Amino acid sequence: MKKLCCLLIFLTGLYGSVFAQFSQQARDSLNKLSREYHQAMMDKLGISELRHGPSGNPEAPNAANSKEANVREYTLPDPLVFEDGTKVDNAQDWQRREAEIRELFNREMYGRLPDNIPEVNWEIINEADTLEGDYPVTVKTLRGVIDNSSYPEIEVEIDFTLTVPQNAEKPVPAMIHFGWNWPEGFTPPRSGEGPTWKEQLLEQGWAYGELIPTSYQADNGAGLTEGIIGLTNKGERRDPEDWGTLRAWAWGASRTLDYLETDSNVDADRVGIEGLSRYGKAAIVAMAYEPRLAIGFIGSSGAGGTKILRRNLGEQVENLASSAEYHWFAGNFIKYAGPLTVDDLPVDAHQLIVICATRPVFISVGAPDVEGTWVDAKGMFLAGVHASPVYELLGAGGLPTDNFPPLGANLDEGEIAFRQHEGGHTTGPNWSYFIEYARSYFE
Ligand code: GCU
Secondary structure, eight states: OHHHHHHHHHHHHHIIIIITTSOHHHHHHHHHHHHHHHHHHHHHHTOOOOOOOOBSOTTSTTBOOOOGGGOOOOOOOOTTBOTTSOBOOSHHHHHHHHHHHHHHIIIIIIOBOOTTOOOEEEEEEEEEEEEETTEEEEEEEEEEEEOOTTOTTOOOEEEEEEEEETTOSSOEEEEEEEOOOOOTTOOOOOOSSSOOHHHHHHHTTOEEEEEEGGGTSOSSGGGGGSHHHHHHTTTOOOOTTBOOHHHHHHHHHHHHHHHHHHOTTEEEEEEEEEEETHHHHHHHHHHHHOTTOOEEEEESOOTTTTSOTTSOSSSOHHHHTSTTTGGGSOGGGGGGGTTSOGGGOSOOHHHHHHTTTTSOEEEEEOOHHHHOSTTOHHHHHHHHHHHHHHHHHTTOOOOSOSSOOOTTOEEOSSSEEEEEOSSSSSSGGGHHHHHHHHHHHHO
């Protein structure tokens, strides 16, 4: 029964996130086009066959491994050893090693930003004083209009809504939330009792912004010739090292930060980012690539986010490389699902955390019997553990232990924090812990 619940929660999440706004017919044609683009990328890479990933359905005969006892041994790339085998001894060495790691992520996993990304012009389309719960707020509805004079066939806009507390005496910290594009009239379920995350932020006197990633880059392979990726490619398909959707979503967070730098209500030096699941992946990618982001709250990001990919528990590289998810990455990444394997990948998730160093990263996950094991809670914890030596070399604090902590333990003493809450696929129950953590940096 519990397993069935997990599956339902998981499928509902997926349905809401990706497809709710499309009819069955539109969905079928999107899937068909995604498969076509995926095949074209395989052809470009000279790949004839890919391995299939395990199923996220725990009842399926090919269900993903969920047992710690079945986790194989693996060797992780050492973030403190250069590609030529020499060791990183100090902060100066680290700068060169960091550049190496970034290059590997660009080339092999998340893709490169093109040189010709056009300007974004922000417009405030509405400003209204209202209440959020009991808190008087001003809500600014914004639109980032992207200059498409290079290819007028594709129009792109960034949807962003900023909510600031009224009567603040000085610029306040803000959290950017990667928001789901719920169908009109649909109110997402609230997780648990008590104040919402928005009310909790307002209670601190902080602001929050809701950024809709799918407003500027669709969450499917078919959308790769549209949105900001399609615009920079003038409607053509991607080359293998071109940016994937996660980098595009992260780019949008950077542009949003550009706007926040111009908004006198917000202190742009104290802006953090939060996201769940695929948006948790986007949040850690945004942290890694945008040094102005001060803190990250990375929710159940799983494979492609902060989960060690080499662990054969939960979602695997083969799933990420399939036509349903490959758009999140550079085309090049799919080769690790055939002929190469995850062991050939020159990076793993701990290295995504180290390139955030030494800014604070709070890794959040739910309970396995509620959320399921697809996201691999321990895999995310271990990425934090293996990132810790870099934070420590640079004078910051990593995780205090390499023993997987019990549910609810709050490992928040260093710049890498980890907490597994009692709930499901949500950041909900961890918001209060994250806010407490962020206060030590924001106040
Ligand atoms: C699927 C996918 C995950 C992703 C999740 C979500 O489960 O396999 O990688 O994180 O959807 O975004 O909800």
